[in-house]
Amino acid sequence: xxxxxxxxxxxxxxxxxxxxxxxxxxxxxxxxxxxxxxxxxxxxxxxxxxxxxxxxxxxxxxxxxxxxxxxxxxxxxxxxxxxxxxxxxxxxxxxxxxxxxxxxxxxxxxxxxxxxxxxxxxxxxxxxxxxxxxxxxxxxxxxxxxxxxxxxxxxxxxxxxxxxxxxxxxxxxxxxxxxxxxxxxxx
Numbered sequence: 001x002x003x004x005x006x007x008x009x010x011x012x013x014x015x016x017x018x019x020x021x022x023x024x025x026x027x028x029x030x031x032x033x034x035x036x037x038x039x040x041x042x043x044x045x046x047x048x049x050x051x052x053x054x055x056x057x058x059x060x061x062x063x064x065x066x067x068x069x070x071x072x073x074x075x076x077x078x079x080x081x082x083x084x085x086x087x088x089x090x091x092x093x094x095x096x097x098x099x100x101x102x103x104x105x106x107x108x109x110x111x112x113x114x115x116x117x118x119x120x121x122x123x124x125x126x127x128x129x130x131x132x133x134x135x136x137x138x139x140x141x142x143x144x145x146x147x148x149x150x151x152x153x154x155x156x157x158x159x160x161x162x163x164x165x166x167x168x169x170x171x172x173x174x175x176x177x178x179x180x181x182x183x184x185x186x187x
Contacts, residue, residue, distance in 0.1 A: 010073035014181035017066035021174060024059020041166035043105035057101040064098030074184060082134030089127035096120035121173045128180045150176055
């Protein structure tokens, strides 16, 4: 009974992660009317010039925590070693997402924020690709193909969106994670 409750909580922690990220951005943007997804990066909401930056920063820390729990769920449901590696990559990415909240964009030295922000998305992206490969190897062709399709499209979408703003690129990265989470949670 207890194990089933824990498994269910882990299963839905990915959805909580996405809800936490979205709500922290929306609430932070409400307190910072200057923010625009077309001109800024989400990290601007957590810097010292933002009103109530702790909302975004704590939101990222909780997002990373919920992603960490979801990565444990992914490892638990993995069908093979490749999917287990994917869940392990997501575990590492989760810690980097938390570190974005600890080291806001104007933290000195600045390279620390850039390092943890880029690492979080790159490792999470790698995790999604590896899960797609693992799903194909496990015989889950439709799931594997869907995940690999969004992975193949990602560099082109990111290249296009980077012409406009970092927040749009970050939004696409979160969207890819959300699709992965939804697929693992419900399918």
